[in-house]
């Protein structure tokens with residue numbers, strides 16, 4: 108109980124008649140990097156909006172670090188940092204000035220602004236107006252802003268969208284670093300590799316419902332497709348399911364007869380697993 | 391309320407405006423207009439007079455800007471001395487606007503087309519049945535005979551005086567010494583002809599029986615100098631506009647822009663509380679508008695800056711417009727909606743005020759802040775504050791309080807999103 112940073116209990120969020128989040132139960136542990144996955148419109152951003160207190164839940168309750176999000180909003184505000192899905196900077200200010208303004212609100216020394224800019228490798232663009240930033244630079248500036256006050260909880264809505272491979276690496280490193288220092292990180296993403304690489308646990312949501320919750324490794328073990336692709340000596344391609352006795356027998360016979368030209372077991376495919384879990388798997 | 395947070399928020403607003411050249415340009419333009427208003431003071435404008443002439447000269451649309459007095463010297467021994475008399479007696483406030491122009495006898499009978507704002511009076515003498523005649527034609531702008539009033543006031547009196555002088559001289563030349571021509575009743579009186587007409591009636595009736603017609607007494611006075619004076623009216627408009635611009639236009643549009651772009655959310659998620667975010671805007675925009683308004687008023691008439699009435703008026707207007715601006719800002723979701731809101735508000739209030747004043751609908755206008763505000767500011771800018779203006783100020787204060795309460799209530803209900 109005490110090692111949970113975020114408690115989401117029977118959360119329901121409705122936009123008018125439309126239910127965006129449907130009876131979601133979730134616990135996110137302290138010091139964990141948690142990934143929220145799901146197709147477009149699944150309710151990931153909505154869940155995060157509830158966590159930051161921007162949207163009131165229609166039903167259920169949400170608490171962060173022991174404080175109820177709705178009732179004790181003012182108390183938890185300084186505890187978290189948030190990277191929104193849509194960038195929101197003062198376009199007419201420089202990157203520096205943007206961060207300085209928020210540093211003043213958080214009561215953080217100016218020095219920290221420089222540090223955060225360096226962390227996301229924007230120190231050279233610090234004196235350029237945000238108007239002149241590329242999409243990736245804007246994203247990185249959002250992360251720098253969220254890091255200003257060293258928050259204990261970080262919510263990131265698609266933090267690596269529009270980032271090049273190197274910048275994405277930088278973000279990953281920063282997030283792992285934060286987690287190793289005890290912070291809790293919740294991120295949403297559409298990048299399966301990212302999830303496999305950095306997340307401790309993933310929750311997969313679809314149409315507002317949680318359809319899977321586990322570590323990437325456990326998901327892998329559970330959902331790896333145990334199939335073998337075979338090219339026969341005749342050039343014909345066949346696939347054998349290792350969970351079926353008949354298939355195993357047939358494959359063994361072929362191998363014994365020396366009728367196989369090549370033989371390959373399938374790799375775990377997070378993407379396929381994801382599609383299967385969200386009920387959209389192709390046959 | 392934490393000071394460092396308020397300071398950061400207010401400085402942020404200031405920097406945003408410093409980065410926005412359009413707003414600065416408009417502010418400078420307003421100040422430039424005030425400077426021009428105080429530097430250029432053409433004759434006939436301003437001053438403390440309240441005569442009919444000035445009232446006419448302040449009508450920006452319609453009216454008569456120039457009046458030609460056309461005459462011909464041919465066939466007449468009366469017109470040359472009469473014109474000489476008229477020329478001498480044009481009053482100073484009409485001097486720029488009256489042109490005496492000689493024409494030949496044929497031209498003067500033709501119809502002439504005049505530009506808008508131009509009128510003419512023609513003097514033409516001829517003889518008929520052995521008697522000399524003097525014909526005077528007044529051509530006024532179509533449908534606006536009253537616009538000739540200042541010119542006719544001068545013309546009829548001075549023609550009467552001039553004709554009498556000419557007649558006396560002629561009689562003198564004929565050696566008639568005891569001709570006692572009656573002078574006009576009072577020379578500086580616009581109503582001399584009216585008085586004379588009543589007096590003539592009484593005189594004629596008295597010849598039959600005394601006391602049948604009463605002696606008519608007429609007095610006509612200005613109402614304590616309450617005519618609208620154009621320059622201070624423009625200054626008032628500039629002051630009101632500065633406040634309107636800052637509080638009803640800038641505040642909602644910039645606020646909604648922040649909301650639309652998500653920066654308002656970013657601020658709300660920081661330790662700054664909604665009350666602090668609101669307070670920073672409450673501090674910044676009225677101060678911005680008030681400072682601009684005070685600069686404009688100070689340029690126009692530095693003395694107002696030391697009067698309590700001006701500052702209480704300014705403060706009230708700023709508070710009222712702030713309430714209206716915050717109301718629009720909480721109701722509008724987008725920047726465009728805020729802009730439309732500000733414009734619609736302005737238009738509908740003007741419409742209501744115009745309809746009420748043209749149709750004589752009572753009371754309703756009293757509910758508009760914009761009804762009292764110009765009266766209060768104009769009174770202080772033209773230096774003629776009466777007790778009625780204090781009542782307007784009180785009404786404005788009540789309306790400002792109403793708008794502030796409405797804005798606060800709406801903000802509480804709808805929140806910072």
Ligand SMILES: Nc1ncnc2c1ncn2[C@@H]1O[C@H](COP(=O)(O)OP(=O)(O)OP(=O)(O)O)[C@@H](O)[C@H]1O
Nearest residue numbers: 122125127145146147148149150151152153154192
């Ligand atoms: N303000 C809103 N008003 C009405 N419906 C909304 C609103 N915001 C989101 N929705 C709906 O709620 C559902 C969930 O939206 P949400 O933004 O949470 O999806 P998401 O999982 O973040 O998707 P994506 O991967 O595309 O970012 C969507 O179907 C969306 O149409």
Ligand SMILES: [Mg+2]
Nearest residue numbers: 151152192264
């Ligand atoms: Mg989203």
